[in-house]
Amino acid sequence: MADWNSLYEELENLKKEGRYRPLTVWDSGSDTWMTLNGRRVLQMSSNNYLGLTGHPGLKEAAIAAIREYGAGSGSVRTITGTLRIHDELERELAAFKGTEAALVFQSGFTANQGVLASILGPDDVVISDELNHASIIDGIRLTKSDRKIYAHKDMDQLEAILKQSGGYKKRVIVTDGVFSMDGDIAPLPAIVELAEAYDAFVYVDDAHASGVLGTNGKGTTDHFGLNGRVHIQIGTLSKAVGVVGGYVACEQVLKNYxxxxxxxxxxxTSQTPAVAASCLAAVRVLRQSGELIAKLWDNAAYFRAGVQALGFDTGASETPIIPVIIGNPAKTMRFSDLLLEEGVFAQGIVYPTVAMDKGRVRFIVTAGHTRADLDFALNALERASRKLGE
Known part of the structure; x- marks a missing residue:
């Protein structure tokens, strides 16, 4: 008789290594302060960069869409599931990103899977940064193309691979815009220059740059002034945008394909009307988001400086993603637990998400945090650090 003994054993190993973590069930919606088991705690792990999850305009748009279109879309996009609200969202996204077209997927993860698996064939090569997101890695695994990996942000190695890869039909360089574990930014100008020199495509996943970098959060392409020179831009509707979904901003021919x-x-099945409508409302809010984004970056600079002043290693962080590098997985998760005891939720992240000796508690600062909130978190860090060393 079949049994699950191997799964039980693996779970027990995770517990022994300090890497087992059950789901945390929250009693309130995403915000700077949230309720956990009846207790209010400061949220420092949310991707809700601009605080849009609770924006009244987004909520009102969702309610209005339910009243007009119903609760669901009823079909996949290619049959009866493309409603007027879906078309409006894609037109607005394309205008926002400055591209000919945009196509919306159910998530950023499926966007990467869908695009990479569609454009890459056995005569092509994909060249990927070693620290790219899991969705990029899985998308590449779905292809029959050759795969080359370059060391993180190593442009010399990227150029060497391009020089050695002249016989392929398509060469596609894939990079995150902002790397989610370390909070550093891709050297996109150098990547674009190499791509143009060696006739390669540039593919950027801007999940953590959407709503964060560039004019009104247009992303890394706009941030570096590279509009029109990046072939494929992946974005998310699930983080700074505050809802859920992913999209590709691209030329019309690629969308049609x-x-x-x-x-x-x-x-x-396509996005529910409420999701599509609230995403559309969020993109329109982004067009007026200059002050929010300025506050986000001001908060990030303040908190990073405070963390470093306490003697913590924040790695390569240069965005609102601020890791506190601890190292050992069990010690990392213990530190996260101690912070929660102090009233701060900051998720520990360990192997295999990061290297075994690079466990970190990842803080994400938002525009919704006040200086008092950030000082509260810094004081909690100091107290938890003392307890960890006892």
């Missing part, structure tokens, strides 16, 4: 080839798009 993906509509016919991208399996997550073809075989998934």
């Amino acid at each position: 993906l509509i016919h080839k991208a399996r997550p798009f073809l075989f998934s």
